[in-house]
Amino acid sequence: MEAGRREVSVALAGLAARLPRIDPRLYQIAFQATLLCIGVVARDFTLRWEQMALAFAAGLATQILWTRLLGLPRVGVLSAVITCFGLSLLLRADSLWVHPLAACLALSAKFVVRINGKHLFNPANLGVIIGIGLLPGAWVSPGQWGNDLAYAVWFVALGAIVTQRARRWDISWTFLACWLGLVALRVAWLGQSWNIWLHQLGSGALLLFAFFMISDPMTIPNRSTGRAIYALVVAMIAFFWQFVLFKPNALMWALFVATPLVPLLDRWLPASRFVWRAPASSPAPDKRLHAPTLG
């Protein structure tokens, strides 16, 4: 079975390599949709379809309205779709208004909170933080994926492809290495069983975060050194949050808290900004996307 999965992921990767012109965000959307289906069918996500529909309606409307209002070139709604999928995967609520409101605020922040032409917050992360930090009746269930290794393998296989297509895959691996390294140190120091480390390694929430959230190329440092530093800082904050303060949702809060570092790292370690739909082989990005990039 494992071998079969490996073959599938290799086949997918091969397919991906042969289709270099497809926007990597489409892959990400396909994988997020797959994960959501797995969650709803095989994992009892307490997500109502109305919440999802409202999140998408509000998210897409927000994206379109802001684009028109600011007279920006038509950048499409792919990124908004990714954000709405992210919120559907992560945020849980006992009412119908939390998801659309979080989607609306998260996507609005993308147009309003910008530094040097780059939006500051990871929209899905911001949406989740708004939900759990400010809105009543909203929560995140970090345990919802369970720790089945099969799922973990799927996450890794799918996530790796997505992030490779997006060319900023390094941050996922750096983050995982830092986080799992810190957890390993703790296990060793406490004299705990290494099964605890394996348990952490197989956490669906961790892999989802590493491959589908922190990897968003628009909200991380441009230079690879900067990304490595950023990944380390996020891992350290998350570790502190979870194992010193003993608060839940450490990964989400850590990414949010570390966000202001991105413009600082970009200033210190300048590099060219990421552009969606620019294949690695072609240095000239699509002209339509030359203006403010809103990925």
Add this chain to the structure above:
Amino acid sequence: MFATLRAAAVVTAASATLLASPAAHAFCGFYVGRADASLFNEASQVIVVRDATHTVISMQNDFKGDAREFALVVPVPQVLQRGQINVGERKLFEHIDAYSGPRLVEYFDPDPCARAERDRMFKSQVAAAPAAKPAAPMQDKALGVTVEAQYTVGEYDIVILSAKESDGLETWLTQNGYRIPRGASKALAPYIRQNMKFFVAKVNLVERAKTGLTWLRPLQFAFDSEKFMLPIRLGMINAQGPQDLVIYLLTKNGRVETTNYRTVKLPANMDVPVYLKNEFPAFYKSLFDAQAKRENLRAVFTEYVWDMNWCDPCAADPLSADELRQAGVFWLDGPAAAPGSPPIAPPPAGVMPRRMPMPGGAHQVMLTRLHVRYAPDTFPEDLMFQETKDRENFQARYVLRHPWKGDPNACPEARGYLDAVAQRQEKEAQTLASLTNWRIEDIRARMSLKPPAPRNWWEGLWKQGGAK
């Protein structure tokens, strides 16, 4: 949660509801029976009360052996004062178990001819029982172990220990007659590293004789901790096979779930065959076994989530303000429990064991009942919890629908009704088989059902009626 996008369970529930719609608008009834508390062997029960960092834990033991053998070792974050420790009443556990247990409700189909209704329903529930650790007398402090405090509370002798290293602690416990299993030091070490203390209790035989009780009462302790967790790993050292733990979490705002394991709601609110009326405990036990196995003993199951002010249907009355305080709910002394405000609405007249919510809520208490079956390899970490902002009610409720029994020729509607009943009963048999992994043939035999006749795919395609 019934409108959510939930797994296959909902598919079954939805189809069952479709077939059983006649009496669904009325929700009333009364008790049938109740399941025995010893249903789950090797089970422990714990009440955890938590708000901010304030935590009160009560542990109920079902220790049946020689009282001299009994010992309990619980890691606690600080040295507990005498006032932080209490011996509670077993009744409290019985009540909270009865209130929150899985339940069976019962409806009677109306006469399809007369439309006369007799709606009724039933229920009962299930409980659990605890485990303990062996022990004996103590002697000395050495080996880096410090006796930080020592109390006799009720029938228990309690010491609070701190230790520098786990081997020393294991030796100390052994030397002092606590029969702890081999390998304990390995499990104790992580707690020592985190600078935790150990709450160690054994039975004081003299004091126990004074109580005149044949059982051990629950131990309770109150402390402050940043960690919202329950140490389950220590209990696994000498575990022989999987263990059951029922956790009642009392919080102010919402449902509690585990953050490092999946928390799954049990499949519930389904129609099951009426013959289960007298076999509910066996049914529920099989259901839980099957579900736990299905999740490979890797999930924590939610059995009940409800605002403590009411219930519908009520397997037992909600806990009174006094009982809640006994359980450790420390925030009731505020305005919410002001004298004169009756804590609970009086039960409505008639046969309806339900209590409606008080406007504004008399107590601000949510109860989450979690049931976990764990094994050392499937639960490598202690349980970590979070209180969510979810206030949606949930109960493990199973429905019996008694068909109307009458002459099929009594009226034109009767035959159609009886056909629908036959289909519904077949569905109930399938639901039961899927929930419990019981053999469908056995279930059909119990229900006196014939296996559904194989049907050609084209039958009924053109509704040919009587034309030959």
